[in-house]
Amino acid sequence: MRIENSGFVGIGSISNLPSSTPQSLLHLHQSTGVSLQTQFTNSNTSATTTDGFLVGIDANGNAQVMQQENLDMMFYTNGSSNERMRILSGGNVGIGTSAPNYLLHQHAAGSTSSTWHQFTTGNTGTATTDGLIIGTEYNASYTPGANSFAKFIQRENAPMKFYTGTGSGISDRMIINSNYSPNIHSVAVNTDGYVGIGLPNFWNEEATNGEGPRSLVHLQGPYNAYVNGGLGWRSWMKTGIYMNENSDEVYFGLKNEFALNGTNRSDAIIAWGDDLYSPPDIQPDNLRIILLELTETGIQAVPTLLTFHVTQD
Numbered sequence: 001m002r003i004e005n006s007g008f009v010g011i012g013s014i015s016n017l018p019s020s021t022p023q024s025l026l027h028l029h030q031s032t033g034v035s036l037q038t039q040f041t042n043s044n045t046s047a048t049t050t051d052g053f054l055v056g057i058d059a060n061g062n063a064q065v066m067q068q069e070n071l072d073m074m075f076y077t078n079g080s081s082n083e084r085m086r087i088l089s090g091g092n093v094g095i096g097t098s099a100p101n102y103l104l105h106q107h108a109a110g111s112t113s114s115t116w117h118q119f120t121t122g123n124t125g126t127a128t129t130d131g132l133i134i135g136t137e138y139n140a141s142y143t144p145g146a147n148s149f150a151k152f153i154q155r156e157n158a159p160m161k162f163y164t165g166t167g168s169g170i171s172d173r174m175i176i177n178s179n180y181s182p183n184i185h186s187v188a189v190n191t192d193g194y195v196g197i198g199l200p201n202f203w204n205e206e207a208t209n210g211e212g213p214r215s216l217v218h219l220q221g222p223y224n225a226y227v228n229g230g231l232g233w234r235s236w237m238k239t240g241i242y243m244n245e246n247s248d249e250v251y252f253g254l255k256n257e258f259a260l261n262g263t264n265r266s267d268a269i270i271a272w273g274d275d276l277y278s279p280p281d282i283q284p285d286n287l288r289i290i291l292l293e294l295t296e297t298g299i300q301a302v303p304t305l306l307t308f309h310v311t312q313d
Contacts, residue, residue, distance in 0.1 A: 012036070028056075035059050037066075045069055074098075112138045114148070130155050154178065159212070173197065175212060182211045187235045189214070196220060214242050215253065221245030232273020240269070248285055249273045 002010040002022065010022030013031035017023065030036045037056025041047045045068075054066040067073045067089075075085040086094045094100030096115070097107035108115035116135035124131040133153040140147060154160040154176075162174040177194045196213030198220030215237045221244065232249050233242065240253010251271040258265060272287045 033059050035064075037064065072098075106135075112140070112147075114138050124156055132156075132160075177212055180212060184211050184214055184235070185233060189235055194218065198222070215240050215251065217241045219243040232271070234271070237271070239266075247273075250287075 002014045002020075004010075004021055008022040008025055008027065010017060010027045010029065012029040014020055014022070014029065016031045017027070017029055028036055028038065035056065035058045037054040039049075039052050039054050041052035045052045050068055052068055054064060054068060056064055058064055065073075067087075070089050072089055073087040074083055076082055077084050083098060084095070086098050086100070088094070088100060092100040092102060093104050095104075095106045096109060097105055106115050106117070114135060114137040116133050116137075118128075118131055118133050120126050120131035133151070133155060135151060136148040137151050138147055139149050142149070152160070157178050159178050159180070160176040161172050163170050163172050165171050175196045177191045177196075179190075179192045181188050181190045183189075191212055191214070194213040194216055196218045198218075214233050216239055219241065233244075233251075236255050237251045237253065238256070240251055242251045242253075243249060250273070251269060253269055254266040255269045256266050274285045
């Protein structure tokens with residue numbers, strides 16, 4: 001051990017230090033490639049090498065903070081009465097709670113508090129209005145049950161996407177549009193808030209002329225052979241469900257007719273689109289209404305009970 005005039009204390013292989021002097025107020029150094037720790041024990045922990053609390057580095061130089069007892073690890077700020085985080089002996093981590101129920105449990109103690117996780121990058125900025133935010137928000141005006149909403153908030157002017165798959169097979173399954181106005185069949189359409197579910201990668205806004213979903217809910221079939229399929233789409237197909245596969249589509253929803261006479265009018269619409277009839281290669285598809293018969297032993301499909309058949313002249 002060496003104590004310098006400056007008050008710096010060196011313990012260990014002091015002669016191997018720069019100028020043979022400790023480099024900080026307390027400097028521990030080991031000249032050989034072995035682990036080096038400071039150990040804290042008391043009468044409740046015993047005092048062997050496997051007891052107590054260790055802080056140091058392993059033989060490779062990796063930093064270590066090690067609770068060797070079958071007890072929790074606690075973190076405080078602003079005094080011993082303000083526990084901020086706890087790691088249970090079983091591995092669960094609590095932020096704002098001393099009894100986390102899951103691997104990561106974040107808790108805001110106040111009855112009117114909200115709690116959030118924020119994710120940002122160099123492209124999003126770091127303000128409270130940037131990035132992706134996930135959490136619960138207190139809402140005093142919501143009276144049924146607990147007054148906290150679960151929220152996923154995309155703070156950027158970009159879509160929110162949901163993926164499934166493994167490895168290179170990961171695919172986007174659903175997209176929720178941001179403020180986005182693509183040209184769909186040469187018509188500029190504000191698709192803010194539109195939701196698309198279905199065919200992987202069909203909703204690629206980043207691609208050249210990427211369109212994304214075409215109504216508030218757009219279901220895209222898995223057998224679509226046309227990237228720009230659904231030639232019967234119309235720009236008024238907004239408040240409804242639009243479904244397409246190949247170049248066929250159907251729309252169930254409303255059609256705003258305010259422009260006709262300036263009154264509050266929205267018609268309920270069933271719109272069905274098919275390929276251009278070009279026999280013998282392209283035959284018309286059917287628009288069918290199929291009733292299902294419910295029996296005591298289960299649900300039995302009876303597709304021939306009633307069929308509504310539409311063909312093109």
